[in-house]
Amino acid sequence: MKYAYYLSCINESLSKEAEYSLNIWTKDLGIELVPLEEGTCCGGSNLDFVNPDQFLAINGRNIALAEKLGLDMITSCNTCLLGLRHAKHILDTQPEKKEMINAVLKEEGLEYTGKSEVKHLLWVLVDDYGLDKLAAKVTNPLTDLKFAPFYGCHILRPSPLMGGYDNPNNPHTLEDLIRALGGNVVEYNSKNKCCGFHTLIVAEQESVKLSGDAVVDAIDAKADYIVTPCPLCHMSLDAYQKDGLSTKNRQGKMPIIHLPQIVGMALGYTEKQLGIDKHVVV
Amino acid sequence: MDEKKDIYFKIYRYNPEVDQKPFYDDFKISVERGVTILRAINYIKDHVDSSLSYRFYCQAGICGSCAMRVNGVSKLACTTQVWDELENCKEKDMITIEPLNNFEIIRDMIVDYKPVINKLEKYISWVTPKIKQADLGKKENIISEAEFKVIDAATDCILCAACFSECSMMSANKEYISPLALLKAFRMVKDSRDTRSDERMAVLNQDHGMWDCTHCYRCVEACVKNIPIMDAIQGVRNEAFIRKQNGTEGYKHANAFAQDIRKTGRLKEATIAIRTKGIFGAAGMLPFAIRMTLRGRMPSMFVKTIPGIKHVRNIFRKIK
Numbered sequence: 001m002k003y004a005y006y007l008s009c010i011n012e013s014l015s016k017e018a019e020y021s022l023n024i025w026t027k028d029l030g031i032e033l034v035p036l037e038e039g040t041c042c043g044g045s046n047l048d049f050v051n052p053d054q055f056l057a058i059n060g061r062n063i064a065l066a067e068k069l070g071l072d073m074i075t076s077c078n079t080c081l082l083g084l085r086h087a088k089h090i091l092d093t094q095p096e097k098k099e100m101i102n103a104v105l106k107e108e109g110l111e112y113t114g115k116s117e118v119k120h121l122l123w124v125l126v127d128d129y130g131l132d133k134l135a136a137k138v139t140n141p142l143t144d145l146k147f148a149p150f151y152g153c154h155i156l157r158p159s160p161l162m163g164g165y166d167n168p169n170n171p172h173t174l175e176d177l178i179r180a181l182g183g184n185v186v187e188y189n190s191k192n193k194c195c196g197f198h199t200l201i202v203a204e205q206e207s208v209k210l211s212g213d214a215v216v217d218a219i220d221a222k223a224d225y226i227v228t229p230c231p232l233c234h235m236s237l238d239a240y241q242k243d244g245l246s247t248k249n250r251q252g253k254m255p256i257i258h259l260p261q262i263v264g265m266a267l268g269y270t271e272k273q274l275g276i277d278k279h280v281v282v
Numbered sequence: 283m284d285e286k287k288d289i290y291f292k293i294y295r296y297n298p299e300v301d302q303k304p305f306y307d308d309f310k311i312s313v314e315r316g317v318t319i320l321r322a323i324n325y326i327k328d329h330v331d332s333s334l335s336y337r338f339y340c341q342a343g344i345c346g347s348c349a350m351r352v353n354g355v356s357k358l359a360c361t362t363q364v365w366d367e368l369e370n371c372k373e374k375d376m377i378t379i380e381p382l383n384n385f386e387i388i389r390d391m392i393v394d395y396k397p398v399i400n401k402l403e404k405y406i407s408w409v410t411p412k413i414k415q416a417d418l419g420k421k422e423n424i425i426s427e428a429e430f431k432v433i434d435a436a437t438d439c440i441l442c443a444a445c446f447s448e449c450s451m452m453s454a455n456k457e458y459i460s461p462l463a464l465l466k467a468f469r470m471v472k473d474s475r476d477t478r479s480d481e482r483m484a485v486l487n488q489d490h491g492m493w494d495c496t497h498c499y500r501c502v503e504a505c506v507k508n509i510p511i512m513d514a515i516q517g518v519r520n521e522a523f524i525r526k527q528n529g530t531e532g533y534k535h536a537n538a539f540a541q542d543i544r545k546t547g548r549l550k551e552a553t554i555a556i557r558t559k560g561i562f563g564a565a566g567m568l569p570f571a572i573r574m575t576l577r578g579r580m581p582s583m584f585v586k587t588i589p590g591i592k593h594v595r596n597i598f599r600k601i602k
Binding site: 009010012013014015016017037038039040041043044045046047048049050051052053054057058061100101103104107108153154157158159168169170193194196197198199201202203204205206207209210213239240278279280 | 353354355370450451453454455458493494495496497498499500502503510512516517519520523531532535536537539540542543547548549551552554555558559566567570573574577578579581582585588589590593594596597598600601602
């Protein structure tokens, strides 16, 4: 299995542990990732309103780089997933937009055709690879651990852009993955809620209230970890955990782990190898 | 096929004048396929408990008054089928009915709608046309088909407040504008007949306004009319860029993404807070910076430029 791998800015800078914990086990599963070094930032859910046409061209170019390799593209960041799939949807349904961006991409020897799919790492593991096959690879079943799944918004909503993988009001793919790895899932109310990441700088108090809600919810459900497929949610829930808890007048600790880390744990890698010791809450 | 079955309704009850706190009543009724949630609770009110309180009027998905939470999700009772909801029950065949979130409760599912009215007033959510008051009704105030197409979907809003109820930021701060008022703002700002957009944009740019949306898309998912509310929110923000209203943190934050992509292709995370809030404003983020530094995770001030950046810059040059 071979994919073009879209490099997310946050995984290249603030959350490198998410990236290297992914790269540590892909070979074990026979998954080859070709990093798209020439790809740019997706616009972080901002460029689409700064300049909608530039947003289309930038992300059309990102996908065209994967198309040139003849590969589907995967990302391990929810917001990159949204940006790329949003642009793809517009380009695939509005021929005049596709023509507009291709007129410029041509100068680089690129063309956006729409043939490469854009998928999240979670979907690739659940659908393309298959959970039975993944379960068979587990060397360290997570039997004694309880996980609170936190999906993050941009892998669920807007649902028409998300390929039908999950019902946004009652998702299950992350739970399915946790169980395939031998782990236990805790039921709690926050699994499809918002972490507040996108307003952490402009409305910090409100944002940390949202992440605090989820952390308190997971603590009350007696989870050992929150696991998330989004590095941005990880940042809100982990690095701002103390702030979030203080808005609820609560104390405690809830370690947050990235999707690649929970897979790595079940495949027998240590917390240190997976960079879990790099998190703020350990 | 089983066309009629016993279904349990777990319904929120609260009368603040009498009850210490909210509680739930369970009702078991026999329901045929094709019955809506509204008809089912009307049956309970008519035959089991006449004190059950909720709003409804048109029963056809037009007036928006019967919005409530069904199995935890805000929707219209009159357009929601009981049998469809059976798939969403946490306990088998038990449908939970609750009032909208983010409102004060008057009684049971009746919420105090006043905050919506206040926000619609604050953000000037109506068209003030160019023609004089005296000529209204005498002269036509025309909008072209192309101009109307921009706001067409937004005009479908029936003010049911399902989006208001699902909004993440509303749950964090009641001062927040709300997706409902943002949708209306877009509809008015983009209406070529309107004359007060300068004034409206000034209010939208204030604290708790358009820049505080956290992009969770819960409003879009909840909209009973399938209006792409987030497109409207981004549309209002785009209007700020068109007008070069560059004084807000929200504007500066978003603009930093565009600048970075053009410059290196990648986001320069190390300075984004300073570029958004200025040096003094970003001082509040010092504890975050210290935490990240202690874990060896503070990003470098130097961002490696992607190969092929000249092509990216060409895109920014050619596509305006």
